[in-house]
Amino acid sequence: MLRSGRFELLLLAALCIAPVVASYMAFYFAPPARHINYGELLATAPLPHAPLALADGSPFELSALRGKWVLIMVDRAACDDYCRQKLFTLRQLRLGLGKNSERVERVWLLSDDAAPPAVALVAYPGTWIVRAAGSTLLASLPAQGALADHVYLVDPLGNLVLRYARSADPMRMIKDLERLLSNSRIG
Numbered sequence: 214m215l216r217s218g219r220f221e222l223l224l225l226a227a228l229c230i231a232p233v234v235a236s237y238m239a240f241y242f243a244p245p246a247r248h249i250n251y252g253e254l255l256a257t258a259p260l261p262h263a264p265l266a267l268a269d270g271s272p273f274e275l276s277a278l279r280g281k282w283v284l285i286m287v288d289r290a291a292c293d294d295y296c297r298q299k300l301f302t303l304r305q306l307r308l309g310l311g312k313n314s315e316r317v318e319r320v321w322l323l324s325d326d327a328a329p330p331a332v333a334l335v336a337y338p339g340t341w342i343v344r345a346a347g348s349t350l351l352a353s354l355p356a357q358g359a360l361a362d363h364v365y366l367v368d369p370l371g372n373l374v375l376r377y378a379r380s381a382d383p384m385r386m387i388k389d390l391e392r393l394l395s396n397s398r399i400g
Contacts, residue, residue, distance in 0.1 A: 265350065267341065268342040268343070288321065307319060363378065
C-alpha cells in the first residue's frame with residue numbers, strides 16, 4: 214500500500230513538472246522566431262531628398278509626406294495588370310486600417326516619362342503619382358530584381374523600413390501596418 218502511494222506521488226510530481234521542463238526545452242532547442250514582421254526589414258536609412266514632380270508637372274518632394282507612414286510602389290506609367298493589382302492592394306490596405314487610414318499615404322513612383330492612363334488617375338484617388346525617372350530616389354530603393362516587384366514602407370521620419378515582395382499576402386501586410394500604427398507614437 215505504501216509503495217503505490219509513493220508511486221502516485223511521483224507520478225503527480227512528474228505531471229506538474231513536465232510542462233515546465235517542456236517549455237524550457239522548446240525555448241532553448243526550438244527557439245521562437247526572432248521577428249514577427251512579415252515584410253523584409255531593411256537597414257533603416259533616410260530616403261534622399263530628390264526634386265520630383267507630380268504627374269501633372271507640379272513640383273513635389275517626398276519630404277512633404279513626413280509625419281505619415283508611406284507605402285511606395287514603382288512602376289511604368291503604362292501600368293499593366295500587375296501594376297493595377299498593386300494600386301488596388303495599396304488602396305485596400307489603407308482602407309482596411311479604418312480609423313488609422315489617415316496615417317498612411319500611397320505613392321506611385323513612375324519609372325518612365327510617359328503619362329499614366331486616365332483610368333488609373335480616376336480609379337485610385339488619393340494616390341500620389343510622382344514622376345521619378347532617373348532620380349536618386351529610385352536608385353536608393355533596394356531591390357532584389359526589378360523595382361516594380363516590390364512595395365516599400367517608409368516611416369514618418371522619412372526612413373525606409375520594410376520591403377514586400379511581389380507575391381506578398383495583403384492580409385499579412387495589413388497586420389504589419391496595424392502593429393506599426395498601434396505601437397508608433399509618431400505619424
